[in-house]
Every structure is written in structure tokens, then in C-alpha cells.
Amino acid sequence: MLSVKGLVESHCLSSIPSKFVCPKTPEDSMLCESDINNIIPTIDFSHLISSNPNQTSKAIQQLGLACRDWGFFMLINHGVAETLRNEVVKGSQRFFDLTEEEKKEYAGRDLLDPIRCGTSFNPSVEKNLFWRDYLKLQVHPHFHAPTNPPGFSEIIEKYCEKSRGVVEVLLKGISRSLGLEENYIDEKMNLESGSQVFVVNYYPPCPKPELAMGLPAHTDHGLLTLLMQNQIGGLQVQHNGEWVPVNPPPNSYLVNTGDQMEVLSNGRYKSVVHRAVVNKKAVRISIGTAHGPSLDTCIHPASDLITHDYPPAYRAITYKDYMFLKQSNPLDTKSCLDLIRI
Ligand SMILES: O=C(O)CCC(=O)C(=O)O
Numbered sequence: 001m002l003s004v005k006g007l008v009e010s011h012c013l014s015s016i017p018s019k020f021v022c023p024k025t026p027e028d029s030m031l032c033e034s035d036i037n038n039i040i041p042t043i044d045f046s047h048l049i050s051s052n053p054n055q056t057s058k059a060i061q062q063l064g065l066a067c068r069d070w071g072f073f074m075l076i077n078h079g080v081a082e083t084l085r086n087e088v089v090k091g092s093q094r095f096f097d098l099t100e101e102e103k104k105e106y107a108g109r110d111l112l113d114p115i116r117c118g119t120s121f122n123p124s125v126e127k128n129l130f131w132r133d134y135l136k137l138q139v140h141p142h143f144h145a146p147t148n149p150p151g152f153s154e155i156i157e158k159y160c161e162k163s164r165g166v167v168e169v170l171l172k173g174i175s176r177s178l179g180l181e182e183n184y185i186d187e188k189m190n191l192e193s194g195s196q197v198f199v200v201n202y203y204p205p206c207p208k209p210e211l212a213m214g215l216p217a218h219t220d221h222g223l224l225t226l227l228m229q230n231q232i233g234g235l236q237v238q239h240n241g242e243w244v245p246v247n248p249p250p251n252s253y254l255v256n257t258g259d260q261m262e263v264l265s266n267g268r269y270k271s272v273v274h275r276a277v278v279n280k281k282a283v284r285i286s287i288g289t290a291h292g293p294s295l296d297t298c299i300h301p302a303s304d305l306i307t308h309d310y311p312p313a314y315r316a317i318t319y320k321d322y323m324f325l326k327q328s329n330p331l332d333t334k335s336c337l338d339l340i341r342i
């Protein structure tokens, strides 16, 4: 199938093909009107690694509240160099500028193919198509990346290692915020051989942005996702039934909790529903690293978080089986978490 980028560049579109028109309900248009940058939690990474225990405890408390109340926060002072982040964005643009023929070499078919380049979200179960192209790479425990364009693979490898370092600190803080020992999540989720997926979402300008959708409402399947973008907004997170557009400070990360965080925390931290809208004017590139347990880890609520008031809320399943279950479940029906809820 032709990429959305290919479609936009080969036609002078004033409208969009009907298969890209996404039916919308009134709830889909419920946008939050408050001054959003005041309400979305911001976590200062430097406080999490500070040598001042009071500062660290306060940051851990804020992290816990962000995960509980939002499942989402903006992360500042994370220490990943702006130059490296910019190189990843530029390399991603160079990848999508390859010809359709060159990109076809990387068109994987299956969920766990180490390199997959494609369009929409999950065309095998979708009724409508989405206005995005993507590149997905399995980068941990084994690293895979395209050899074209030259140099891109090295940049991705360096970047993914840095983002694992950030996530390691966040997961220690989250463990502590749940009253668990700081290495609890790391050890129980076997993060030494944990899954890390590098994703580039490429959203070309859309002549009818109000009719299309970049990425429909969904949750991510792992523990945490770190996201950055090329300064063009489009991410919205669901909070108290409203869609909150996210305008992050420059050089920050957007961090969201995934389904396995909800399961592990026995429902205390919710996997946040989010989506990406498109715009008329500019290409939007978002780059995510999705961090999860090792594929054969059996996921279930942490035994220390099962109490009289919190009986186990999810049945055990391996991370790999969960990923396949999610992939086979159309997005517009129930959440995949409902399928394993007790
Ligand atoms: O493009 C965005 O802002 C959202 C990306 C996303 O949700 C994903 O890749 O799972």
C-alpha cells in the first residue's frame, strides 16, 4: 500500500480519500479548555537523581500522583542531549525521504518483525485508515535498524541506550512511589532483557485535518513510553473524559504509562488513553521509545499490591501473548485490558 507521504506527494490533494475519513462522536470533540500547560504534571528528572533526599522524595511523590491521576507527564532536565535528539529527528526525516521502493525493503509483516515500516495503525483490523506512516524497530534486547540512510542506525542505537537510562530512573521512582523496593519493577519485569521498541510516526500535512486522524485513541502496551516531537503539536491525552492537547516545553519528553504499568500496579496507575491529530501546514514527526518487560515475562499484579481492598484485578498472561491479543483486537472496540480483567 502507498504511504500517506507518497499519496500526498503524488497528488495535489484538496480533500482526502474516503477511507481516511474517521467517523467522530461528540465525545471525540470534547477538548479541554483550561490553560493546559498549568494542569499537565511536569516532573524534573534532575530532582529524581538529586543527592538531596528531600528533593528526591518530593519528586517521587509528584511522579506517583502524575501516574495515578494522569498516566502522563512532561519530563524536563532529563540529560539527553538536544543535539542527539535533533539528529534522531533529522535521521527520521531522511528515512522517510527514501523512495517507496527503498522503504519497501523494510516493510515487515508481523508484530514482532525486527524492522517494520508501514502506514496507518493496524490495517488488517481497521475499517478506516489513519493519516500516518511509521517505522518500528525492535532495539532491545537485540538491536535492529535499517542500514539506509547511512549513519541513521548508529544515531538510533546511541539514542535508545540513553532513553533506557532515563526509563530505568523513572521506574525506580515509580516502584518507590508504589511503596515497593526501588528495583522491584526492574527485577520482576526482567528489564535486563526487556523489550524496547523505537517508533517514528510521520504525519504529512493533511488537507482536511478535521476529517482524518493521525493515530486513533489507544493505550500503549508496555510499562512506559518516552515521546518527543519535531516542535509540531498533535498529541492529546484523555483526562476526566476530555481530550487535553499537549504543548510540551522545548527539549522535554512526554511520558505515558502503558497497560503493563496498570496491571503491575493492580490498577492504581491507569494506562493513559491518547491519540494524535493532524494539521494542514507542516509535517509532524513524533519519536517514541516504548519500554516493556521481556517478552516471556508473565505479567500479573505485584503480589505486594494485592490487599483486601485491592484484590487481583487482572489475570496473568505473558507479555508476548498480551501483545498478540492487543494486535488482534480492533481499536474501536473495548480496551484490550478489559480482556484480561478479572
Ligand atoms: O504521535 C504522537 O504524539 C503519539 C504517538 C503514539 O501514541 C504512539 O506511537 O504510540
Ligand SMILES: [Fe+2]
Binding pocket: 218, 219, 220, 274
Ligand atoms: Fe501511543
